[in-house]
Amino acid sequence: MRTRYRRSSSGSGQSGGAAGAPLSRARMVVVCLALLLEGMSASGINVQIAAMRDEVGIGSAELALVASAFLIAYAGLLPIAGSLADTLDRRRVFLLGIALFGVGCLVCAFAPEAWVLVAGRLVQGAGAALSAPAALALITEGLPSGAARNRAVALYGAMGAVGFSLGLVVPGVVVTLFGWRASFLVSIPVVLAVLAATWRIRAGRTRSTERPDVLGAVLLTAGLMIGVHLVGAIGRMSALVAGIELAVFGVVVIALIARRGVRGFPSGVVRSPGVRSACLALAGVFAGVVASMYVLSLGLVESGATALVVALLILPQPLAFSMLAGTGARLVTRIGARPTVAIGAAVLVASLAWLGFVGLAVPPWVGVLPAMLGVGCSLALAFPAVSVAAVDAAPEEARATTAGLLTTAQNIGGAVGIALVTTAGLVPGVGEPVGIEPAMFVSALFVVVAMVAAAGVGAARHRSRQTQTEAGATR
Known part of the structure; x- marks a missing residue:
């Protein structure tokens, strides 16, 4: 409607x-x-x-x-x-x-x-x-x-x-x-x-005849919170507590399904394979980035770095992202959104893999700083490309909603990434001999899996269009 x-x-x-x-x-x-x-x-x-x-x-x-x-x-x-x-x-x-x-x-x-x-x-x-x-x-x-x-x-x-x-x-x-x-x-x-x-x-006011689905949004937030905690606490909670949380999570999910999600999102946007593919890609990218930054910051502190040193070592990542975002947008114009996303994902995987190989045993200018520059460059390529791909796949009247859905996917990906490296026992703790290397490889794996899934959704979309075209030609 x-x-x-x-x-x-x-x-x-x-x-x-x-x-x-x-x-x-x-x-x-x-x-x-x-x-x-x-x-x-x-x-x-x-x-x-x-x-x-x-x-x-x-x-x-x-x-x-x-x-x-x-x-x-x-x-x-x-x-x-x-x-x-x-x-x-x-x-x-x-x-x-x-x-x-x-x-x-x-x-x-x-x-x-x-x-x-x-x-x-x-x-x-x-x-x-x-x-x-x-x-x-x-x-x-x-x-x-x-x-x-x-x-x-x-x-x-x-x-x-x-x-x-x-x-x-x-x-x-x-x-x-x-x-x-x-x-x-x-x-x-x-x-x-x-x-x-x-x-x-x-300010002027634009009044909608549909009320925002506050209850749906609260249910979605509660479901995400419980789900992330369950994933991150596997093996660390008693069976009783885990059972109670799982039951509550099930009730929330059933309620969301019965309500058909959060009302107000145009169904065409949610069902669009192009939008779904972009959301999967962006969620995977940020799962890898947020999880790796989380583990890296804790690992640096455990190695003796102060909070200020941690900040300065990570700083090249947002700086490179900010300075090169325009380059990413221009590359999308030249070669298209999908190739640009693929290049950005490849740079991200390579950067995380490099940090996984060298860890914190080498000087920062050999390990952390080049990796952070690579992560920033990858975001500058992937983020605008994914955004363009999603907006192009959405109806014109639902492009603002599509942008909101992308941000939602981005944040969910980051939260799930943190939960997964936590439940895998890859987060350095106080006095624990856990290096950052395994978490970097796992974070890179998040990106690879998401890109494969996004490509699968895109391929299914392409096959569906081909089938429709062939069916129309035979009529």
Whole structure:
């Protein structure tokens, strides 16, 4: 069923210009700080996790959940976040998301136990999921298509990339000097500044006749949380606890099936082989990247590196990604999306395999730094190519939904990657003689398996088209 919209020019009742008027450049920058916070939270966990483990005393399964809770909440709530911003007032949804993110930071900063850290990371992820699409709607509202809108969207994307890089450096410095709790508090001044600067923005409103499926999103998030914990805790839980979790997981899955997933996703998008193939590829890439970064950061700490050193060693990865993303987009234009994805995946597998061969026994400029550069280059190739392939396969009216589905697949892939290396016993622990080498090879395997699966879906799509063409020719 096609969703209908009606435009409302009534603002929020605040002063500050005509409803729906374009934001000033300065206010656009402030709104896009939401993406900076999101990027910092996604990458900063790599330099926070070891210190949190050592102080709070977190087991391996719970540690994996702390690391992946942000991704899970983001993935679970993103399917309805855009429709919430369109159904309700965009400004209010944005403010709610930023406020929730700040609350999550405070919860993490003062968390006494692992489960409180997980809760804080979930709240952070929920806030990021709400604020990100609302921010894009706010900065593009009132702008005609063309250079002005393109600049706004470019600012939106660039702020996320900058945040991902700063999320390694800033928390690394703070953790080293002041401890991991302070590294969550550094986001609070930014949160307060964004709230103050956007409180009086007036925004137009697009009301949908369909209500966002909040219950479906909550069920999806709960299912992902329980599933990731079950995978990461295999062999570490009692049979009773495992049985209870498995039963609850089954109930959630059955409820989602009965509800036909999260309502609001156009069925054509979900069933599209091209979109499914792109989602599989992106999930595999991020399963390999996130799992390898998680193991590498813990391995570096166990080898004697401080949080700041860990951050600086990983930093070439987001920098290369940010600097070469345009090159990836141009390569897609020249040779097509699928060959570009294949090249990016090959570079990623080679980079992880190299780190698996040399480990941490060699100097960083021989092992870690070249591998991080390779991972960044691979993402710069694969990410835009997968995005283009998915958007090209989706109906024009559902391209925004497709972009949200890709982000969901990306975050689920990262969370599952962490869970799988945890359950395989490949994560370095305190005083445990576990090297990073096996995890690097397993992370590379995630990428290979996902690419084979994505190619299989693509081949099935091609065969289906051929069959339809031949059947039409014989009529």
